[in-house]
Amino acid sequence: MKNKSNLNINQFLKHISLDCVVFGFHENQLKVLLLRMKKTQEWALPGGFVQEDESMELAANRVLKVRTGLDHIFLNQFHVFSDPERSNINPAVPDVLEFGITFNDADWFNQRFISVGFYALVEFSLVQPKPDLLSDICEWISLDEIGSLMMDHRQILDKALETLRLQLVFQPIGYNLLPEKFTMPELQKLYETILGKELDRRNFQRKILAYNIISKLDEVRQGVPHKAPSLYRFNPENYQKALNEGLGGKW
Amino acid sequence: MKNKSNLNINQFLKHISLDCVVFGFHENQLKVLLLRMKKTQEWALPGGFVQEDESMELAANRVLKVRTGLDHIFLNQFHVFSDPERSNINPAVPDVLEFGITFNDADWFNQRFISVGFYALVEFSLVQPKPDLLSDICEWISLDEIGSLMMDHRQILDKALETLRLQLVFQPIGYNLLPEKFTMPELQKLYETILGKELDRRNFQRKILAYNIISKLDEVRQGVPHKAPSLYRFNPENYQKALNEGLGGKW
Incomplete structure (x- = not known):
């Protein structure tokens, strides 16, 4: 059952990793792409290391392309996680050894890592989640169903969410998270989900329309009970x- | 003239550095704390490396304490600079060798570094600038007098400024940059300097007062020609x- 991996650990920079918080929106829920580690069954954020000839951004794009099938995901650096204690015991090591990954320095995975956090907002429907060598599941988990995560990944997720919330105050959001045509309640639900609180319907509508970033279409959402809601599109x-x-x- | 340094390069993590953009405001000018390298005479941002037991934040505070004399400077991480080409030739190396710093790995300074950028807003008057081992001058330079800098430090400075400008839209500024009591024109000048453009006097005053973050005092600035301007204080x-x-x- 064991395959020797051709992963060459020595191609990566020591001490530096990256972790990605990938947000998607589906059926009125904000979801995050997570992996389940084979050995420990702990859930973790998709992440990776940096090759000698890569910027952090290129490395993050490479990692996410493999994990999601998507090219050119729009990524935002949001924080560097550098607590000296964050990675001195890496729970992924049993999986690494089990899988038969060989590397010159046996402690490579156990050395201290400083991790650069990225977040991405992606179209849920386009993603084809794919586990990595050390995980058996890669899937979308609803934000409110996520408990503890491997290492400090929960803290990384929370910080990404905090950044997203702050950004909501001064930047538009939703372009990659909603379908091309959406209703006002769907857009409001996205904001409410990110903010973690309910918003007044009329205030929301007034404010979002004043920003002049969405246009009302001459169409309504078909096949829903009661009054068919109008559809909007981002300008x-x-x-x-x-x-x-x-x-x-x-x- | 040469002193052997007791700096032990091996105490630092490989591949990881930090650079600090320290802003101060003096005589209506935004200034940045810079060092002049001994050998190349190039100007550079104060920076340093990370010890085995330090977070990035602790390392940045340690570096700035030595450079400014200040404890507990409020620092913001703002971006990670990771272009693979950014540090493959480090112009500080001649200074390092000249100074007689010894380290096991002769290429330590020439390896690739990923640098975490921090910016800080400090009280100009409290800072006692002090050069490091590799520099002969450490001083405040006005933003509009800064030309090219060592390596990608100009890019780091520009990104810090961009972040500060964006922050100006949704956060207050000035607490550490202005004296305790200041006039409205002084506050406006600070905003104008950061934004790099002139603002309408009345609009600025209306807007800043609406934020409810400053209080007008029953005092005026003494010893100025013409009408003495009112003093304000942050609440x-x-x-x-x-x-x-x-x-x-x-x-």
Whole structure:
């Protein structure tokens, strides 16, 4: 059953790793892409190491391409996690050894790692989750069903969410998280899910329309009970402008 | 003239460095703390490496304490600089060798470094700039007088400034940059300097007062020609609240 891996640990920079918090939105729930480690059955964020000739961004894109099937995921660096105690015992090591990965320095995985956190917002429907060598499951888990994670990954997830919430105040969101056409309640639900609180329907609608980033279409959502809700679409030009310049409070 | 240094390079993590953009405001100018390298005469940001038992934050505080005399500088991580080409030729090496620093691995300084950028806003008057082993000058340079810097330090400075500008939209600023009591024109000048553009006097005053973070005092600035301008002071409670919750656009 064991395959010798052709993974050459020595191609990677020592001490430096990256972890990715990939958010998707599906059926009114914010989900995060997680892996389950084979040995410990602990859940973990997808992550990896940096090759000699890669920037952190290239490395993160490489890791996520393998994990999701997607090219050119839009990633944001959001924090560096560098507690000296965060990685001195790496629970992935049993999986590494089990899998038969060989590396010159037997303690390579057990050395101290400083990890750069990235987050990404992706279209849920386009992702084809794929476990890595050390995990048996890779799947979307709803934010409210996520408990403890491997190492400090829960802290990394929480910090990504905190960053996303802060960003919600001054930047638009939703482009990669909602389908092309969406209803106002769907957009509101996305905001509520990220913020972790309910918002007033009328205030939300007034505020989001004032930003001028969405356009109402001459269509309604078909096949729903009661009154069919209107569909909206992001206005790409204004959305991009708001991304660059910030929403509202410009000096 | 040469002193053997007791700096033990091997106490530091390989591949990881940090660079600090320290902003101060003096005589209506935004200034940045820079070092001039002895050999190359190039200007550089204060920076350093990470000890085995330090977080990035502790390392940055240690570096800045030596460079400024200040304890507990409030530092913000803002970006990781990881272009593989950024440090493959380190112009500080001649200074290192000249100074007689010895280390086991002769290429230690020439290896690839991924650098975590921090920025800090400090009280100009409290800082006692002090060069490091490799530099002969450490001083405040006005933003508009800074040209090219060592390695990618100019890019790091520009990114710090970009982050500060973005933050200006949703967070208050000025607490550590202005004296305890300041005039409205002084506060406006700080904003204008960071933003790199002039602001309308009345709009600025209306907007900043609406944030409720400054209080007008029953005092005027003495000893100035013409009409003596009123003095203001930050309201610490509201300022902290605005730091935590953001200015204006709360969802």
